[in-house]
Amino acid sequence: MSNVTTASSEAKWWNGGKSPFDVEYGKVMMWYFLMSDAFTFGAFLISYGTVRFSTNGWPDPNKVFKSFPFAPEGVNAPLVFVSIMTFILIVSSVTMVLAVHAGKMMDKKGVVRNMIWTIIGGIAFLSCQAWEWNHLHHEGAWWGLNPFNNADGTASSTNFTNFFFTITGFHGFHVFSGVVINIIMLIMTLMDKFEQRGHYLMIEKAGLYWHFVDLVWVFVFTCFYLL
Template identity: 80%
Template sequence: MADSVAAHTGKRSPWSGGYSPFKVEYGKLMMWFFLLSDSFTFGALLISYGTTRFATMGWPDPNKVFNKYPLGGDGNSPLVFVSIMTFILIISSVTMVLAVQSGKEMNKKAVVKYLILTIIGGLAFLSCQAWEWTHLFHEGAWWGRNPFPNADGTLSSPNFTNFFFTITGFHGFHVFSGVIINIIMLIMTLCNTFEKRGHYLMIEKAGLYWHFVDLVWVFVFTCFYLI
């Protein structure tokens, strides 16, 4: 049917060649659908956290919970470490943008360079998160355990740590998945897969996923570390 439409109109049918009626490549459209569904999951978790947070009389002060960092953290530097983590993730998003742009320009060398930088940024973020989890565990924090008192000095419930480890762990899993995806993209680039296809469209799809992960972190950062 698509061929007959093309024959009568002289134009390529939007259903042929893997394109949707919205003139968007099907793979990219499906990625948007996936990210939309994933945003519902993160949204549900964060809304649940916010509802519990503001329905509770007392809550730990993030300035006292997240006040240390490796190699010299003295407990008087609130949010320094998580700010470094956030900066790393933002920079990795910039290098991902540059990788996508280089792909559009069919610049294989630049794509390889920026993908490697993005992967390094993702691994650095995961390493920081691993240190933070380890530090909190040694402080006595885990699912079902909350050693941090409320800001008013009263005894706190484990809701804070339950939500923290669940949501940041879920986000960390997404970052880890994004690193794996980018490694696969790097291998395919080095194998000239995209050069043979004549386009780097898969790099753009991977970029959508990576930017989504970065955007979600903004909300996670705000909910847990700032409020």
């Protein structure tokens, strides 16, 4: 009998008639999409780590990423520009949470305001990345081209630039699609689509995607600029 009681409390969510995960279908699917995307990024970063571990030398990120926009040529400012990029993404993640929360409160003005800030943050991050890529390209770095020597002064392979451009490029593509999704959400909010539906669940799903982009940057930033 004790078995039956535990089973009934366990089965509360599985009796049918309601979502056993207590979330909407689209949100569950967004979570599983993000999980598969996490494996893609994980595979990229682990292959980067494996290649780095199998090599004797590696370029010093503090010597490679030391420039800053509008600063004189040859300025030595390691980590400064990338920390600004990191904070831009964290702040845009915060405004996204605020937009999701405003949506739950059915506060259209709050959603619009915070979505606009999130989109601005996303565009600012993409602009920073575009500047950095352009700068590195002018220094002679690209897929298949690596002008930087290893930290110990020995010759480096092109693995460093190949992984850097592939992984930050793939992340930048995610930021770009996140900005596009957020713009669509903003337009739908302004057209009162969600007011008509009676809920702002789409904002929550876009929010999950946007936070995932921030989450991936935490790993990419650490693996390429700090370690």
